[in-house]
Amino acid sequence: MLLLATLALVVMGTLLIWSATATRAELTGGDPDAYLRKQLVNVAIGLVLMVAVVATDHRWVRILAPLAYLASVGGLVMVLVAGSTVNGSRSWIQLGSMSIQPSELAKLAVVIGMALVVAERTERRWGRGVGSLEVVAMLAIAGVPAVLILLQPDLGTMLVLSATVFGVLAIAGAGRRWLVGLTLSAVVGAVGAVSAGVLKPYQVDRFLAFTNPGLDPRGAGYNVEQARIAVGNGGLLGQGLFDGSQTRSGFVPEQHTDFIFTVAGEELGLLGSGLMILLLAVVIWRALTISARAGDLFGRVAAAGIACWWGFQAFQNIGMCLGIMPVTGVPLPFVSYGGSSLFAGMLALGLLQNIHLRSAGAVPSRLLATARPAAR
Numbered sequence: 082m083l084l085l086a087t088l089a090l091v092v093m094g095t096l097l098i099w100s101a102t103a104t105r106a107e108l109t110g111g112d113p114d115a116y117l118r119k120q121l122v123n124v125a126i127g128l129v130l131m132v133a134v135v136a137t138d139h140r141w142v143r144i145l146a147p148l149a150y151l152a153s154v155g156g157l158v159m160v161l162v163a164g165s166t167v168n169g170s171r172s173w174i175q176l177g178s179m180s181i182q183p184s185e186l187a188k189l190a191v192v193i194g195m196a197l198v199v200a201e202r203t204e205r206r207w208g209r210g211v212g213s214l215e216v217v218a219m220l221a222i223a224g225v226p227a228v229l230i231l232l233q234p235d236l237g238t239m240l241v242l243s244a245t246v247f248g249v250l251a252i253a254g255a256g257r258r259w260l261v262g263l264t265l266s267a268v269v270g271a272v273g274a275v276s277a278g279v280l281k282p283y284q285v286d287r288f289l290a291f292t293n294p295g296l297d298p299r300g301a302g303y304n305v306e307q308a309r310i311a312v313g314n315g316g317l318l319g320q321g322l323f324d325g326s327q328t329r330s331g332f333v334p335e336q337h338t339d340f341i342f343t344v345a346g347e348e349l350g351l352l353g354s355g356l357m358i359l360l361l362a363v364v365i366w367r368a369l370t371i372s373a374r375a376g377d378l379f380g381r382v383a384a385a386g387i388a389c390w391w392g393f394q395a396f397q398n399i400g401m402c403l404g405i406m407p408v409t410g411v412p413l414p415f416v417s418y419g420g421s422s423l424f425a426g427m428l429a430l431g432l433l434q435n436i437h438l439r440s441a442g443a444v445p446s447r448l449l450a451t452a453r454p455a456a457r
Contacts, residue, residue, distance in 0.1 A: 083367035083437075086360045087415055087430055091127075091423075093357060094416030095120050097344045100323045101337040102418075108337075116337060116418060123420040127427035134431025139439045142432065143379060146197045150222070153190035156183030157229035170235045170410070182421035184238045185412075187226040189425050191242060192249060192386035193432070194222040199253045200379035211254040219250060237409030241394045243267065248389030252372070253382050287408045304340070307333045308402045312346030312354075319350030337418045339410050342402040357416065358399065364415075365392045371437045380436035387429045 095117065102108050102116040109115040134142070156174065160183055165173040173180045202215045223246045230239050251260055311327035314320060325347035327333055333340050345354040365388050372384035391414050398413040400406030412422040 083364060083371075083430070083433065086363040086367070087426075090357065090360050090364070090415040091124055093345070093360075094341065094413070094418075095124065096322060097341055097348070097416065098337045098418045100325070100348060101328055101341065101344045103323065104329050105331055120418055123418075123423050126420065127423045130424055131427040131431035131434070134428055135434045135438070137435065139380075139435060142435060143197060143200075146193045150190045150194040153183060153187040154225055154229070156181070157187060157226055159183070161229065161232055164233075170233045172233050172235050172238075179420065182419070184226075184230050184233070184235055185419075185421040185425045186428075187230065188238070188242060188245060188390050189387070189429050189432075191223050191226055192245060192390060192429075193383050195219045195246070195249045195253070196379050196383035196386060198222055199382055200377065203378055211256075213256075213259075215253075216250065216255045216259050219253070219255075220246075235410070237397070237411040240409060241390065241397060241411055244393040245386060245390040248393075249382060249386040252385040252389075304334055304408050305401070305404050308340055308343045309404050311336075311343040312402060315347045315350040315354070317351050319346075319348045319353055322348050324348065335410075338412055339398065339408075339417065340402055341413050341417045342399050345416075346402070361391070361395045361414070365395075368433055371433050371440070374440050375436050376440040380440065384433055384436050387433060390429075391426075 098120050099114070099117040103113040137145075160171060160174055163174070164171040165175050165180065167173055172182050172184055174183065198218045199211055199215055202218065203211060223242070227239065227242055227246075230242065247260070247263060250263070307327065311325065311333050314325065314327055320326065323329075325344060327347055328336060328344050333343050336344055342354065342357070345357050349356075368384055368388035368391065372381050372388065375381040375384055394411050395414055397406050397409065397411050398417070401408045412419055414426050415423065
């Protein structure tokens with residue numbers, strides 16, 4: 082069910098990307114199928130990555146977790162040293178004709194890094210639970226990528242990462258005082274960042290436009306206004322794929338990436354976009370189910386962390402298209418255009434399937450172990 086729901090999202094996303102770019106000659110260079118072919122290549126690579134993770138022995142997953150974490154940190158450092166700036170953030174590494182965004186892969190690396198820390202420490206302490214030392218170690222694992230992402234600055238990814246870290250800590254069993262303290266620290270830190278001028282002016286303007294979209298309808302509030310118009314145009318059944326008036330006219334910026342949900346709302350209507358939300362809910366539900374059934378602590382925490390990551394990122398992306406969340410540059414999982422986001426998502430999907438297969442395979446052996454004494 083998890084695989085089918087994810088593939089359905091990928092297919093829907095590919096069609097919506099094609100629709101959003103087919104009439105945009107400034108993006109495609111006059112080739113209406115350019116982004117369709119690019120996304121199909123991304124999908125093919127993502128499927129290979131997913132299969133590779135599924136086929137990997139579970140012991141190697143834990144062994145390779147630290148290397149994946151170090152590689153993601155190295156990518157974030159490389160971005161700051163020799164990265165490309167897009168939309169005010171230095172978040173991309175240019176590799177020939179392909180651009181890689183290491184911060185997308187860092188989300189998965191932080192989840193598995195934190196899961197590995199809590200599993201290793203707790204297993205060595207013979208199940209005594211998560212103490213202050215484990216929480217500090219997990220925060221340190223998350224803190225290094227978070228600082229590097231903040232330096233880009235990539236506020237959207239930072240918000241998703243913060244919510245994911247909070248969810249992992251809660252699921253791992255961190256004490257209530259830690260969760261309350263981190264929440265208060267985040268609020269104080271956000272107020273301090275705005276007061277000290279750490280955020281760039283366009284980032285502050287986006288938050289002001291979120292509180293009052295009519296404040297600057299041709300500037301900071303433009304994206305929100307046009308996104309809501311596009312979604313509202315769809316009605317119940319939509320205007321039809323490739324026939325959305327706002328989409329064909331290019332009124333919504335970054336419509337094939339951050340604002341892909343507006344294409345679904347306009348062209349597929351309430352029913353089509355509702356189906357997309359339902360599929361996302363199924364994916365997150367299955368991830369939580371795999372977490373609940375996982376045979377070890379690493380799998381339980383990693384699967385739940387992935388669910389938190391996808392859940393908050395989907396809520397943030399769809400929310401900003403509807404005007405209930407501030408505009409931040411985060412893609413819609415498995416739907417938005419882009420290799421980095423899709424690769425990270427498919428790697429996480431492979432890890433979930435790996436955990437599921439390992440847990441399912443452990444059931445018969447446990448039953449056999451309990452059945453043999455009775456047989457004697």
